[in-house]
Structure formats: C-alpha cells, structure tokens
Amino acid sequence: MTSLSLPAPAKLNRLLHITGRRADGYHELQTLFQLLDTGDTLHFTPRDDGRITLSPAVPGVAHADNLVVRAATLLQQASGCRRGADIRLDKRLPMGGGLGGGSSNAATTLLGLDRLWGLGLDLDDLAGLGLTLGADVPVFVRGRSAWAEGIGERLVPVSLDAGWFVVIHPGVAVSTPAVFQAPELTRDTPPITMARALQEGPIAWRNDCQPTVRALYPAVGEALDWLSHHAPSLLTGTGACVFCHLTQESEADRILSRVGEGWQAFKARGCDTSPLHRALGLL
Numbered sequence: 001m002t003s004l005s006l007p008a009p010a011k012l013n014r015l016l017h018i019t020g021r022r023a024d025g026y027h028e029l030q031t032l033f034q035l036l037d038t039g040d041t042l043h044f045t046p047r048d049d050g051r052i053t054l055s056p057a058v059p060g061v062a063h064a065d066n067l068v069v070r071a072a073t074l075l076q077q078a079s080g081c082r083r084g085a086d087i088r089l090d091k092r093l094p095m096g097g098g099l100g101g102g103s104s105n106a107a108t109t110l111l112g113l114d115r116l117w118g119l120g121l122d123l124d125d126l127a128g129l130g131l132t133l134g135a136d137v138p139v140f141v142r143g144r145s146a147w148a149e150g151i152g153e154r155l156v157p158v159s160l161d162a163g164w165f166v167v168i169h170p171g172v173a174v175s176t177p178a179v180f181q182a183p184e185l186t187r188d189t190p191p192i193t194m195a196r197a198l199q200e201g202p203i204a205w206r207n208d209c210q211p212t213v214r215a216l217y218p219a220v221g222e223a224l225d226w227l228s229h230h231a232p233s234l235l236t237g238t239g240a241c242v243f244c245h246l247t248q249e250s251e252a253d254r255i256l257s258r259v260g261e262g263w264q265a266f267k268a269r270g271c272d273t274s275p276l277h278r279a280l281g282l283l
C-alpha cells in the first residue's frame with residue numbers, strides 16, 4: 001500500500017454525568033457519545049526507516065507530545081513493527097473544544113497505520129492501546145455512537161436521532177484538567193441505566209461540567225445563552241464548544257447565518273457509524 005487518506009471525525013457529548021472519582025483522580029462518567037460527519041483529515045505514507053514525521057506541526061504542541069506521534073510510536077512498540085510513516089494532518093477541529101479532536105487523530109492514526117503496515121490488530125487491541133493515550137480515544141477506535149461508562153472505555157453502541165447540529169466555539173480554550181480539578185464540580189450524580197437515559201431523551205439530557213465551565217469561562221456562558229435562544233443547547237465534554245440539535249439542515253443554516261463575529265461556528269450531521277470505519281470498510 002502506498003498511501004492512505006482518512007477522516008478523524010469529531011464527537012459531541014449529548015449527556016455527561018459525573019458519578020464518582022477513582023483513587024487515581026480520574027472521574028467516573030456516564031455519557032452519550034454522538035459521532036459527527038465532520039472533522040480533521042490525516043494522510044499516511046509509509047517509510048522503511050522507522051521514522052515518524054508529522055506536518056504541519058500543531059501550534060503549541062511539541063512533536064513528541066502530539067497524539068498522532070504518540071499513537072504511531074505506541075503502535076510500533078506494541079507490534080514490534082520497524083516501519084515508519086510520513087503523516088500530514090489537515091486540522092479543522094478547534095483544540096480544547098470538547099470535540100475530541102486530538103483523541104480522534106490518535107484513533108485514526110492507530111487504525112490507519114495498522115492498515116498501512118499490515119499489522120492486522122483487532123479493534124479490542126487498538127481500543128486498549130488508545131485508552132492509554134486518552135479517555136476519549138476508545139470510542140473513536142470502535143467507531144460507533146455509544147453510551148459510555150467508566151472513564152469512557154465501557155461502550156455500548158446506540159442509535160441516536162442523527163439530524164443536524166450547530167456547534168459554536170466561543171474562542172477560548174478550556175483546560176480539561178482544570179475543570180476536573182474544580183472543587184465545586186458535581187461528582188455525585190446517581191448512576192442511571194442506558195435504557196432510562198434513552199427513554200428520557202434530549203429534553204432531560206445535561207452536562208455536569210456545564211455550571212463549572214460557565215463560572216470559569218464567561219465566554220462559554222455567553223455562547224450558551226445566545227444559542228439557547230434558538231434551540232435547547234449544551235456544552236460538549238469540558239467545552240469550550242456548545243451545540244444544539246436540529247432536525248432540518250435549513251434550521252441549522254438559519255442559525256449559522258446569525259452567528260456574530262468572534263465565534264467560530266459550523267454545522268455537522270450526526271452519524272451512528274464513524275466515517276473512518278466506513279472509509280476503511282470496517283462497518
């Protein structure tokens with residue numbers, strides 16, 4: 001195989017409950033991951049000398065810290081593969097946006113290089129490797145919108161009401177560790193069953209991080225207030241992005257045409273199966 005171009009889609013957390021805190025400081029969550037048909041694109045070309053190159057560099061992220069490079073190196077170590085790759089990353093997703101951009105880049109790298117290097121690892125192996133890179137990586141490796149528990153690694157595929165989403169980035173980067181360290185964060189939401197969450201539907205869905213993020217980042221609150229005038233709106237992950245769900249594309253276009261300057265906004269379609277897995281013929 002000479003080269004491979006693959007999507008790295010975004011996710012939204014349509015519900016996010018924090019149900020506890022583990023001894024290692026990580027938080028136990030219940031969440032509904034919604035995959036989107038929009039995201040970054042990665043291009044992989046094999047090398048025989050074992051080197052991993054990445055271009056262009058992601059501003060503010062050192063080469064060795066980039067989740068693409070970390071995923072590629074981890075895969076080399078886990079498989080004993082001596083091949084390398086030149087990787088190009090077309091970045092569209094905002095960083096620190098709660099859209100899982102870095103995690104999705106890592107998942108696409110794991111699946112892309114597994115294919116390019118002919119390793120034949122299965123999705124269980126790749127999801128296990130991915131979890132060591134970040135809590136959001138496994139859902140992108142498995143490629144299905146899902147109900148998730150644990151720190152995001154116990155996944156049950158679900159079919160969500162796909163429709164359209166308007167996503168607004170209010171121009172601030174939110175630090176995920178800072179939100180999870182905030183003393184006032186709700187950490188004791190009683191666990192619910194997946195069946196109950198799905199039965200209650202979007203009207204009842206909320207994000208336990210939202211009050212803390214509103215307090216720490218007023219710009220996020222402003223975006224939420226503005227979008228809520230058009231449709232019920234929520235924070236995704238730890239932010240900074242906020243979103244609303246719409247049945248018609250024309251409603252999304254109408255809202256987008258009114259978004260003021262200073263905010264980055266886009267529309268995307270929800271999907272139950274990842275564009276990555278469709279591109280690889282896996283689902």
Ligand SMILES: C[C@](O)(CO)[C@H](O)COP(=O)(O)OP(=O)(O)OC[C@H]1O[C@@H](n2ccc(N)nc2=O)[C@H](O)[C@@H]1O
Nearest residue numbers: 013025026027103134135136137151176177180237238
């Ligand atoms: C909030 C979510 O976006 C929901 O999808 C994810 O749980 C965050 O996943 P992520 O960005 O992949 O997070 P990681 O890179 O694994 O963790 C970043 C930091 O956030 C905190 N963290 C993250 C996830 C979690 N369940 N509990 C935590 O306390 C930890 O301090 C961790 O050091």
Ligand SMILES: Nc1ncnc2c1ncn2[C@@H]1O[C@H](COP(=O)(O)OP(=O)(O)OP(=O)(O)O)[C@@H](O)[C@H]1O
Nearest residue numbers: 066067095096097098099100101102103105136237
């Ligand atoms: N390839 C990458 N793309 C984006 N961020 C990266 C990448 N590699 C490392 N990072 C680091 O990871 C951090 C989180 O980036 P990411 O785009 O995944 O945020 P996020 O959308 O808030 O993710 P999540 O929803 O998983 O919390 C960035 O601030 C950056 O320092």
